[in-house]
Amino acid sequence: xxDIQLLLVDDETAFVETMTKRLAKRGLNAESAFxxxxxxxxxxxxxRTDVVVLDVKMPGMDxxxxxxxxxxxxxxxxxxxxxxxxxxxTAISGMKLGAFDYLMKPCELDELVAKVREAANKKLGxxxxxxxxxxRHIALRRGD
Amino acid sequence: xxxxxxxxxDSSRYYHHLRRWLVGIIILVSxxxxxxxxxxxxxxxxxxxxxxxxxxxxxxxxxxxxxIDTFLxxxxxxxxxxxxxxxxxxxxxxxxxxxxxxxxxxxxxxVFADLGLVDDQGVQVAYAGPFKLAQAVYGDAxxxxxxxxSRFYISDVFLGLRGLPHFIVAVKKHWxxxxxxxxxxxxxxxxxxxxxxxxxxxxxxxxxxxxxxAFQTRPPAxxxxxxxxLTEWVWGNEVRGGKEILVPKTLAVEAWSPxxxxxxxxxxxxxxFSFTSQTLGGRALFVTAQLKEGDWALVVQQQKxxxxxxxxxxxxxxIAVLLLGSxxxxxxxxxxxxxxxxxxxQSDTEKEMMTDRVIQAGKLASxxxxxxxxxxxxxxxxxxxxxxxxxxEDLLEEPEFSGLRNVAEIRxxxxxxxxxxxxxxxxxxxxxxxxxxTDPTEKTVQLxxxxxxxxxxxxxxxxxxxxxxxxxxxxxLPLVRVSPSEMQQVILxxxxxxxxxxDPKAGxxxxxxxxxxxxxxxxxxxDTGQGIPEANLARIFDPFFTTKxxxxxxxxxxxxxxxxxxxxxxxxxxxxxxxxxxxxxxTIPVAPGSPKGPPTA
Numbered sequence: 001x002x003d004i005q006l007l008l009v010d011d012e013t014a015f016v017e018t019m020t021k022r023l024a025k026r027g028l029n030a031e032s033a034f035x036x037x038x039x040x041x042x043x044x045x046x047x048r049t050d051v052v053v054l055d056v057k058m059p060g061m062d063x064x065x066x067x068x069x070x071x072x073x074x075x076x077x078x079x080x081x082x083x084x085x086x087x088x089x090t091a092i093s094g095m096k097l098g099a100f101d102y103l104m105k106p107c108e109l110d111e112l113v114a115k116v117r118e119a120a121n122k123k124l125g126x127x128x129x130x131x132x133x134x135x136r137h138i139a140l141r142r143g144d
Numbered sequence: 145x146x147x148x149x150x151x152x153x154d155s156s157r158y159y160h161h162l163r164r165w166l167v168g169i170i171i172l173v174s175x176x177x178x179x180x181x182x183x184x185x186x187x188x189x190x191x192x193x194x195x196x197x198x199x200x201x202x203x204x205x206x207x208x209x210x211x212i213d214t215f216l217x218x219x220x221x222x223x224x225x226x227x228x229x230x231x232x233x234x235x236x237x238x239x240x241x242x243x244x245x246x247x248x249x250x251x252x253x254x255v256f257a258d259l260g261l262v263d264d265q266g267v268q269v270a271y272a273g274p275f276k277l278a279q280a281v282y283g284d285a286x287x288x289x290x291x292x293x294s295r296f297y298i299s300d301v302f303l304g305l306r307g308l309p310h311f312i313v314a315v316k317k318h319w320x321x322x323x324x325x326x327x328x329x330x331x332x333x334x335x336x337x338x339x340x341x342x343x344x345x346x347x348x349x350x351x352x353x354x355x356x357x358a359f360q361t362r363p364p365a366x367x368x369x370x371x372x373x374l375t376e377w378v379w380g381n382e383v384r385g386g387k388e389i390l391v392p393k394t395l396a397v398e399a400w401s402p403x404x405x406x407x408x409x410x411x412x413x414x415x416x417f418s419f420t421s422q423t424l425g426g427r428a429l430f431v432t433a434q435l436k437e438g439d440w441a442l443v444v445q446q447q448k449x450x451x452x453x454x455x456x457x458x459x460x461x462x463i464a465v466l467l468l469g470s471x472x473x474x475x476x477x478x479x480x481x482x483x484x485x486x487x488x489x490q491s492d493t494e495k496e497m498m499t500d501r502v503i504q505a506g507k508l509a510s511x512x513x514x515x516x517x518x519x520x521x522x523x524x525x526x527x528x529x530x531x532x533x534x535x536x537e538d539l540l541e542e543p544e545f546s547g548l549r550n551v552a553e554i555r556x557x558x559x560x561x562x563x564x565x566x567x568x569x570x571x572x573x574x575x576x577x578x579x580x581x582t583d584p585t586e587k588t589v590q591l592x593x594x595x596x597x598x599x600x601x602x603x604x605x606x607x608x609x610x611x612x613x614x615x616x617x618x619x620x621l622p623l624v625r626v627s628p629s630e631m632q633q634v635i636l637x638x639x640x641x642x643x644x645x646x647d648p649k650a651g652x653x654x655x656x657x658x659x660x661x662x663x664x665x666x667x668x669x670x671d672t673g674q675g676i677p678e679a680n681l682a683r684i685f686d687p688f689f690t691t692k693x694x695x696x697x698x699x700x701x702x703x704x705x706x707x708x709x710x711x712x713x714x715x716x717x718x719x720x721x722x723x724x725x726x727x728x729x730x731t732i733p734v735a736p737g738s739p740k741g742p743p744t745a
Contacts, residue, residue: 012524018531025538057520104573106527106565109534 036061170477348446386419530565645673
């Protein structure tokens with residue numbers, strides 16, 4: 001339960017680095033990426049990632065684009081949007097694209113940790129359901 | 145302020161100039177042709193009329209000249225007939241003479257005063273008439289000397305032996321080796337009538353003068369020296385003291401020849417002179433015609449004012465009409481110019497206001513962009529600072545720091561950094577929402593729908609603030625053409641302000657009402673809150689003006705509302721009483737095509 005794999009994506013390196021240290025202190029294993037492209041690379045290569053904390057405003061591939069791509073390639077990975085400008089529109093479009101939640105920068109770290117845990121739980125739940133379904137499928141097939 | 149004043153002064157001078165210029169143009173364009181027509185027509189009429197008058201006068205004078213010549217010639221002919229038919233011996237007999245005189249007088253109604261036969265010595269041999277002139281001696285009389293020189297003779301008027309004005313008609317006859325003269329005196333009164341009956345207009349009268357300036361008829365009152373001038377004009381070469389008016393040939397009368405071809409005498413046509421004389425009471429016209437083979441001249445004198453009476457009257461009426469017309473034109477032009485300039489100045493002012501508004505809107509927009517830029521840029525550093533302080537906080541948890549003296553104080557400082565970081569975030573959010581580009585696309589919408597939607601969004605917030613939201617929406621509201629998202633922003637801002645104005649402990653009511661008026665659709669948002677002090681009322685629409693606690697308000701909400709409503713060509717106004725509440729009124733024009741005015745139902 002405690003070995004949650006986190007990916008922190010933001011173009012502000014200082015922010016990402018500090019955040020990583022702080023999260024690590026709270027027992028969260030955080031990887032960092034400084035752009036949307038890098039984040040996608042890291043997701044494609046194991047070790048696995050459970051939750052992505054994604055900054056909305058980044059040069060190059062921005063948060064919304066990255067989110068869309070993540071949902072496409074890794075539907076089970078949960079994404080928490082981190083927005084500098086929490087306009088309702090960005091938040092809503094993020095949610096519509098399947099983000100787990102959004103947080104405004106600067107945010108309470110405890111809040112972020114709580115959100116990450118929730119997201120990880122949700123992902124875990126999804127994975128378990130998938131496993132169960134598969135097991136049932138296999139079980140039913142055996143009964144055939 | 146000073147700049148404004150000078151601009152206003154400049155523009156007032158400009159409008160003044162413009163008005164003067166308009167007045168000038170209108171007057172010039174309308175009065176010039178009027179004057180030109182008056183001058184041309186007046187001149188033409190004057191010339192034509194003058195010649196007509198002069199031609200008429202000349203004709204009259206010529207006719208009378210002819211009459212008088214005829215008269216004189218007839219008398220001469222009568223005497224000549226007597227001389228030829230009776231013969232000198234019979235004429236020497238006074239009884240015969242008396243009988244002949246009687247016949248002549250009865251034929252000519254007393255024109256012939258007497259009849260006499262004079263021999264070549266100037267002795268009156270025989271006489272018939274009222275005076276005792278038998279044997280009178282005329283040897284030295286001027287008429288006798290002249291009569292002896294030609295066959296016929298008509299004398300000038302003179303007093304003669306009897307002391308009465310008269311003139312003599314004489315015929316010379318050769319008989320028995322001697323020259324005899326049969327003479328007759330023409331009654332002056334009878335002759336005078338010929339001329340005195342000639343009266344023209346009110347002041348026109350006629351007289352006859354001879355070459356010496358002596359009057360041959362009864363003279364008009366006080367001619368004095370003027371008679372001398374007259375003779376110079378008629379018989380002399382130069383016209384001194386007066387002016388000859390040359391009547392065009394086409395209008396002049398053909399000279400009349402008195403002797404019907406038997407003895408053609410070419411007589412000069414009548415001439416016209418104008419003359420200013422005190423004795424004659426101003427300017428006068430003289431029409432002269434020579435008669436009696438150039439010895440005498442018939443003169444008709446008439447005052448110009450009388451002769452040209454119709455012209456003068458017409459001229460005066462025309463001038464009066466011209467003056468009145470000009471005055472009317474001047475008044476009209478001034479009125480029109482004033483009206484026009486007023487309109488122009490009004491539209492200029494409107495344009496200026498419009499420009500001001502556009503500039504204001506531009507300022508707001510650039511301000512918004514600036515704010516957005518700052519907000520974006522500041523957010524990240526703040527986030528990092530907060531994170532770093534959090535990291536320090538985390539590190540303080542390490543056991544190595546647990547014994548340190550100031551750990552509590554450092555924690556407090558870090559907590560404060562975090563609080564201020566959050567505050568920064570709040571401010572940047574507000575700035576961003578101010579700069580946020582809303583969808584400005586206009587749609588024709590029902591305002592009530594927008595109100596309902598926004599009220600729904602605020603419901604939660606209102607409940608927490610212990611505020612009851614009442615809606616009083618007119619059922620049959622006309623549609624408006626606005627950008628729905630902007631309009632929602634306005635309603636939400638007003639609603640939030642209204643909720644904020646109410647003390648959550650006491651609670652209160654916010655009322656949203658819509659109604660249709662002549663000017664458009666009106667939205668009222670009123671609260672029962674604290675109200676706005678008089679001093680702040682004028683500034684509430686200014687950007688960055690806020691009375692909310694630091695960190696709570698940006699002072700941009702109402703400024704945004706104002707900008708949006710202005711853009712929709714609507715109006716926003718506020719009424720407020722401290723401790724009683726505040727009401728905002730928004731008026732939006734009805735969409736074209738939507739039925740106007742309050743619903744009739």
